[in-house]
Amino acid sequence: MVGFIRFADNLSAWFGKAFAWLIILMSVGTGYEVFVRYVLNSPTAWALDVSFIMYGTLFMMGGAYTLSRGGHVRGDFIYRLWKPRTQGAVDLVLYILFFFPGVTALIFAGWKYAARSWQYGEVSVNSPAGVPIYQFKAVIVAAGILLFIQGIAQVMRCIIAIQTNHWLVAEEDVLETEHLLMEQASKGDRS
Secondary structure (H helix, E strand, O other): OHHHHHHHHHHHHHHHHHHHOHHHHHHHHHHHHHHHHHOOOOOOOOHHHHHHHHHHHHHHHOHHHHHHOOOOOOOOOOHHHOOHHHHHHHHHHHHHHHHHHHHHHHHHHHHHHHHHHHHOOOEOOOOOOOOEOHHHHHHHHHHHHHHHHHHHHHHHHHHHHHHHOOOOOOOOOOOOHHHHHHHHHHHHHHO
């Protein structure tokens, strides 16, 4: 089980980090749009749609990575007081009852939308430029599959937590800025 969990975590991390580069493209695109709109007085017809597509892609493809790192929002004011064994049992039930049916529906509905969109080369109705969006519909399916794989890994984590009363946490790969500042401050106090 641990091997599959690590595989799913690494797969999710690879896709999450690869698609995170869209932030730079979005920034450059938005900066370009601001420049041509306000300096050259010649706005583009495509920038807003492309920005939406990139943001949606980033959001969708980062979901499995966020799940693997426990980064999704949860109301855990009671949950955090429970033992890992109890948390694992509750999470297991919730994954089976809600997560997998929802993600499965996302994959099948996304497949239907994507197939139809690719058939007629769908373009954005919000843009006079006719920005193609059929490729974005395929992202729905890819994100659903990644979430499904990561969900299986999360179920395995639940089983391990139930058996051992300890959570198998994902490997640390990114630290929040405040953690880095706290570490630097504590090292400065020791000097």
